[in-house]
Amino acid sequence: MAGVSRSDSKVAEIKQDELPWGIVLPLEPTEKKLSEIVNQGKLVSDEIIISLLSKRLEAGEAKGESGFILDGFPRTIQQAEILEGVTDIDLVVNLKLQEDILIDKCLGRRICSQCGGNFNVASINVKGENGKRGISMAPLLPPPHCMSKLITRSDDTEAVVKQRLRIYNEKSQPVEEFYRSQGKLLEFDLPGGIPESWPKLLQVLNLDDEEKQSAAA
Numbered sequence: 614m615a616g617v618s619r620s621d622s623k624v625a626e627i628k629q630d631e632l633p634w635g636i637v638l639p640l641e642p643t644e645k646k647l648s649e650i651v652n653q654g655k656l657v658s659d660e661i662i663i664s665l666l667s668k669r670l671e672a673g674e675a676k677g678e679s680g681f682i683l684d685g686f687p688r689t690i691q692q693a694e695i696l697e698g699v700t701d702i703d704l705v706v707n708l709k710l711q712e713d714i715l716i717d718k719c720l721g722r723r724i725c726s727q728c729g730g731n732f733n734v735a736s737i738n739v740k741g742e743n744g745k746r747g748i749s750m751a752p753l754l755p756p757p758h759c760m761s762k763l764i765t766r767s768d769d770t771e772a773v774v775k776q777r778l779r780i781y782n783e784k785s786q787p788v789e790e791f792y793r794s795q796g797k798l799l800e801f802d803l804p805g806g807i808p809e810s811w812p813k814l815l816q817v818l819n820l821d822d823e824e825k826q827s828a829a830a
């Protein structure tokens with residue numbers, strides 16, 4: 614799920630992992646301490662995440678950014694409620710993929726033990742039947758020199774992935790309801806991988822592919 618606020622083309626994308634780690638901001642000494650806490654795997658409170666987000670948004674506004682996309686945030690109803698007091702969210706996009714495909718994709722994740730690159734070996738080819746659409750998603754294969762060095766994260770097992778999904782669904786349902794009741798939730802069924810999904814998503818959002826346009830001009 615992603616919270617979107619957008620007024621024109623200068624839109625920044627703010628990743629979930631950018632927030633507690635504070636990659637984009639020069640960190641204050643106290644925040645450095647925070648990032649140490651986060652890196653030690655301790656929980657960061659919503660207030661701290663939101664406070665870092667506020668600073669990031671202020672810094673972005675000062676640089677002339679007039680909108681932003683929050684990737685993977687808010688995740689809980691508590692975060693959504695606090696966010697409400699920080700900024701205005703125009704639209705929330707809920708990207709949906711049927712669960713068995715999602716699990717296959719999660720189980721296909723591989724990391725190169727040498728260069729740290731992220732890849733996905735799962736090749737999804739589900740035929741459309743009983744009114745359901747077929748879905749194809751190409752694997753994201755590594756270059757040949759990484760192929761023999763691929764490893765699977767120890768927690769990418771079917772049991773752990775299913776458990777993560779269960780927790781995600783439990784926490785995201787109230788968030789979906791929160792934005793649905795405000796008329797801000799856009800449900801988007803992914804038609805396939807990124808090449809198939811991206812143009813359709815832009816179409817649904819009524820956004821032109823601005824980069825293509827300016828390249829043609």
Ligand SMILES: [Zn+2]
Nearest residue numbers: 725727728759
């Ligand atoms: Zn590699």
